[in-house]
Amino acid sequence: MRDPYEVLGVPRTAEASAIKSAYRKLAKKLHPDSNKNDPKAAMRFAEVNSAYEIVGDEKKRKQFDAGEIDAEGKPRFQGFEGFGAHPGAHPGAGPGGAHFETFSWGPEGMRRGGGGPEGAGMGGFEDVLNNMFGLGGRARRGRGGAGAGPQHFETEGFAEPPPAGRDVEVPVTITLAEAAKGGTRRVHLPTGKDVEVKIPAGLSDGQQIRLKGQGLPGPGMVGDALITVTIAPHPLFELDGNNLRVELPLTPYEAILGGKVRVPTLDGAVDLSIPAGTNSGRTFRLKGKGLAAKRGTGDLLVRVRIVLPETADPELDELMRKWRDEKPYDPRKGME
Secondary structure (H helix, E strand, C coil): CCCHHHCCCCCCCCCHHHHHHHHHHHHHHHHHHHHCCCCCHHHHHHHHHHHHHHHHHHHHHHHHHHECCCCCCCCCCCCCCCCCCCCCCCCCCCCCCCCEEEEEEEEEEEECCCCCCCCCCCHHHHHHHHHHHHCCCCCEEECCCCCCCCCCEEECCCCCCCCCCCCCEEEEEEHHHHHHCEEEEEECCCCEEEEEEEECCCCCCCCEEECCCCEEEEEEEECCCEEEEEEECCCCCCCEEEEEEEEECCCCCHHHHCCEEECCCCCCEEEEECCCCCCCCEEEECCCCCCCCCCCCCCEEEEEEECCCCCHHHHHHHHHHHHHHHHCCCCCCCCC
């Protein structure tokens, strides 16, 4: 994935508020509900969400800036200091400066990837591994010769140190519509495998989906994959538990005279009756128009806001002056 700062169009020095603002603008512009016939917009929306998962989270942002994780949130292996290396050693360092970028366990034992001079510091590396895994046997090199090929460890009953099976966590961002109605998502696991994950309807922000046996393997067991779900911000609706909140603009005459107005919901727009004399800030509840969950379906909370015309209107100005002079009132009485 591209650099998350580049995806969101913000500099690395951007404040958290600026990052959030940039994300909301892009999310609103690229949201699938507003671009149903544009697959590229959906792809960009997913990319924007993934970028915000990194730099929108204070901890992950620090880890990314420090080079500890990549643009997908995966750990970057930095190597170990101490296996015959000096602190700060790098690939290609001289004697005593061996640095191992990666290593992994496989059917043929330990395989080294990257690193410094051939064989540099391997004695210390093997000793540390023997101590780490409590191995009483001796280590020998693979048949590829000194410093080449996989490394095999001969121990009592083990051909190599057995890694422990463990769970892995994978963050996934879904849309509000997916949270409400369910769906499927293709997820890339740290094991290198791609799987289709079923998103159940009514999933809440922060919930996890457990995929049995999709974690890291170990002797006699395999861990699980824990899919942690984040619901992306919606351009109109705001999550409040199982309830949804939406702000509904009203004209002055709708607020004063009342009438029916159209209100958006996840299932399509519905009519809402506005009583005459409705003040800005009043909240109306539409039952059952929120998110479904085990404990029941939430509601849609509609908060009205009176909005004046975008352009000046001399007649409205004159009416307000006449009202001010002939029928004054103080809505802030008693606040001082």
